[in-house]
Amino acid sequence: xxxxxxxxxxxxxxxxxxxxxxxxxxxxxxxxxxxxxxxxxxxxxxxxxxxxxxxxxxxxxxxxxxxxxxxxxxxxxxxxxxxxxxxxxxxxxxxxxxxxxxxxxxxxxxxxxxxxxxxxxxxxxxxxxxxxxxxxxxxxxxxxxxxxxxxxxxxxxxxxxxxxxxxxxxxxxxxxxxxxxxxxxxxxxxxxxxxxxxxxxxxxxxxxxxxxxxxxxxxxxxxxxxxxxxxxxxxxxxxxxxxxxxxxxxxxxxxxxxxxxxxxxxxxxxxxxxxxxxxxxxxxxxxxxxxxxxxxxxxxxxxxxxxxxxxxxxxxxxxxxxxxxxx
Amino acid sequence: xxxxxxxxxxxxxxxxxxxxxxxxxxxxxxxxxxxxxxxxxxxxxxxxxxxxxxxxxxxxxxxxxxxxxxxxxxxxxxxxxxxxxxxxxxxxxxxxxxxxxxxxxxxxxxxxxxxxxxxxxxxxxxxxxxxxxxxxxxxxxxxxxxxxxxxxxxxxxxxxxxxxxxxxxxxxxxxxxxxxxxxxxxxxxxxxxxxxxxxxxxxxxxxxxxxxxxxxxxxxxxxxxxxxxxxxxxxxxxxxxxxxxxxxxxxxxxxxxxxxxxxxxxxxxxxxxxxxxxxxxxxxxxxxxxxxxxxxxxxxxxxx
Numbered sequence: 108x109x110x111x112x113x114x115x116x117x118x119x120x121x122x123x124x125x126x127x128x129x130x131x132x133x134x135x136x137x138x139x140x141x142x143x144x145x146x147x148x149x150x151x152x153x154x155x156x157x158x159x160x161x162x163x164x165x166x167x168x169x170x171x172x173x174x175x176x177x178x179x180x181x182x183x184x185x186x187x188x189x190x191x192x193x194x195x196x197x198x199x200x201x202x203x204x205x206x207x208x209x210x211x212x213x214x215x216x217x218x219x220x221x222x223x224x225x226x227x228x229x230x231x232x233x234x235x236x237x238x239x240x241x242x243x244x245x246x247x248x249x250x251x252x253x254x255x256x257x258x259x260x261x262x263x264x265x266x267x268x269x270x271x272x273x274x275x276x277x278x279x280x281x282x283x284x285x286x287x288x289x290x291x292x293x294x295x296x297x298x299x300x301x302x303x304x305x306x307x308x309x310x311x312x313x314x315x316x317x318x319x320x321x322x323x324x325x326x327x328x329x330x331x332x333x334x335x336x337x338x339x340x341x342x343x344x345x346x347x348x349x350x351x352x353x354x355x356x357x358x359x360x361x362x363x364x365x366x367x368x369x370x371x372x373x374x375x376x377x378x379x380x381x382x383x384x385x386x387x388x389x390x391x392x393x394x395x396x397x398x399x400x401x402x403x404x405x406x407x408x409x410x411x412x413x414x415x416x417x418x419x420x421x422x423x424x425x426x427x428x429x430x431x432x433x434x
Numbered sequence: 435x436x437x438x439x440x441x442x443x444x445x446x447x448x449x450x451x452x453x454x455x456x457x458x459x460x461x462x463x464x465x466x467x468x469x470x471x472x473x474x475x476x477x478x479x480x481x482x483x484x485x486x487x488x489x490x491x492x493x494x495x496x497x498x499x500x501x502x503x504x505x506x507x508x509x510x511x512x513x514x515x516x517x518x519x520x521x522x523x524x525x526x527x528x529x530x531x532x533x534x535x536x537x538x539x540x541x542x543x544x545x546x547x548x549x550x551x552x553x554x555x556x557x558x559x560x561x562x563x564x565x566x567x568x569x570x571x572x573x574x575x576x577x578x579x580x581x582x583x584x585x586x587x588x589x590x591x592x593x594x595x596x597x598x599x600x601x602x603x604x605x606x607x608x609x610x611x612x613x614x615x616x617x618x619x620x621x622x623x624x625x626x627x628x629x630x631x632x633x634x635x636x637x638x639x640x641x642x643x644x645x646x647x648x649x650x651x652x653x654x655x656x657x658x659x660x661x662x663x664x665x666x667x668x669x670x671x672x673x674x675x676x677x678x679x680x681x682x683x684x685x686x687x688x689x690x691x692x693x694x695x696x697x698x699x700x701x702x703x704x705x706x707x708x709x710x711x712x713x714x715x716x717x718x719x720x721x722x723x724x725x726x727x728x729x730x731x732x733x734x735x736x737x738x
Contacts (some may be wrong), residue, residue: 180563183736200458204565211738214556216469223472230465231564231571233457271560 133279133310137187140176141174141175148174150334161305163325164314171334172314173211207277213268217257220269234275242270261288281312281424298324337421346412351383354406364400443543458566462574480586483540491528492597495520521524524599526620529594529691534686535703538631542652545635551647559737572729583632587624626717627685633724682708684716
């Protein structure tokens with residue numbers, strides 16, 4: 108079994124160590140674990156989703172995102188651990204009635220139209236059937252609402268799934284890979300919709316393997332890999348502050364000057380660029396020192412890490428930790 | 435995708451929703467009724483049963499009566515008797531004589547489709563995230579299925595009366611109505627038999643989590659295996675005891691206690707193995723156990 112990640116990659120994890128659920132916590136899982144035979148699909152996942160935020164649950168395919176979401180929704184019984192959703196144990200009817208979900212692709216009756224499918228779900232939710240029409244409009248499917256579900260494209264099916272999740276204005280909207288099958292315009296619209304939901308006071312728990320897709324819309328993210336939650340924090344914390352990228356000659360002299368300001372570990376080479384762990388406000392100081400040190404400065408830019416880079420860095424660190432643990 | 439076509443919530447918390455078991459069951463029943471009503475497979479299955487009733491209950495007898503030919507189902511029967519069988523007075527018997535085997539088999543198919551298809555389509559997953567608890571959802575599904583079984587039995591009765599009146603009119607026969615008690619008895623027995631098979635189909639669809647295996651195994655069981663076991667049971671005591679608790683035995687015996695099995699060539703599936711009272715008890719046990727077991731499975735299992 109994989110070892111727990113070292114402190115270098117675990118920040119702000121399980122902030123409610125005493126396992127008390129805050130009123131602002133819409134979802135809190137405590138060491139949620141699901142084992143299928145020898146495989147741990149989710150390994151002691153402790154995450155917290157706060158009221159009104161867009162929470163991104165990130166990880167590659169097969170990382171354990173959907174299994175965790177299924178446990179949060181009560182579709183799957185955890186092997187151990189627990190989850191509290193809207194103040195109720197996961198899966199309790201009182202909680203589920205206030206949650207809208209699209210998990211692992213849309214599941215609808217193929218012989219019914221999109222509108223009738225939503226009417227069926229509206230009846231399950233004890234909502235008026237007019238909720239189906241509103242939901243169809245919200246995802247731009249009103250024009251195809253009377254077509255059978257089986258005739259829909261993948262993207263249309265996905266949008267119908269999102270429409271179903273939004274019916275009744277649930278407090279928590281759980282969307283598992285909601286942009287699957289959407290074209291670029293559909294993806295942009297979906298991002299807008301999610302941001303709009305959060306603005307309206309709804310909490311969104313969103314899973315994705317497309318890290319760049321969610322970094323602009325999520326307030327906080329949890330990163331999962333091989334069933335383990337590697338990190339949970341705000342996007343900005345996760346990406347770290349901006350740093351400076353410098354191209355200058357001669358390189359050895361530029362390195363020496365930069366290390367003098369940022370420390371030996373604060374400077375890395377990236378091709379012919381030098382990445383310096385200094386904030387943008389320190390750019391004038393760095394340039395002044397470089398010029399004073401006889402370095403010809405060709406370019407200075409601020410750079411921010413993408414979530415993708417952070418993710419690969421984290422998974423690399425996790426692998427090296429595993430290797431060390433097995434030695 | 436529109437983000438402003440509908441209002442966003444003004445409060446952070448939705449109003450309390452109906453989540454009591456009864457409210458959840460009612461909501462689930464309404465939802466299931468909608469999707470079953472619009473499902474062509476449901477009407478094809480019911481239509482197949484009605485077509486069988488028309489053919490075996492009326493058409494073949496009437497053609498034999500008119501032509502004087504006999505078929506496998508009415509060999510040795512007089513022409514007058516052939517006509518009497520399809521006049522209104524005999525409707526209580528015609529209504530149920532095909533139910534133990536053919537009607538039951540089709541209701542088994544219906545139950546298996548209702549339960550099994552939702553796993554492949556992922557619709558149970560969607561339904562279980564709507565609010566009603568799983569026991570309420572399953573109860574709603576049973577209730578909706580029951581509505582369709584009742585509809586089928588009542589439609590069969592209406593069809594039988596309609597056709598028998600047509601025959602009486604065409605053949606200039608006096609219309610003699612069956613007694614209300616006989617009609618009610620047949621309706622009740624028919625419902626019990628059809629409902630039992632439908633719920634057993636639902637159980638099979640739940641166990642197999644799909645329609646194909648459950649329909650296949652269910653039909654082989656209902657149409658072949660039970661008959662073989664009853665044959666073997668005539669030679670082996672323990673097997674005979676076992677066959678007495680089988681659903682086909684119970685359904686066939688209940689119908690047999692009403693329509694009789696003394697004809698030259700009794701309708702397939704119509705038996706005299708159990709008395710009418712015992713058959714009702716065995717049927718009732720199946721009617722209780724099948725939904726309980728299916729409900730327990732649905733509630734306990736993970737949903738992929």
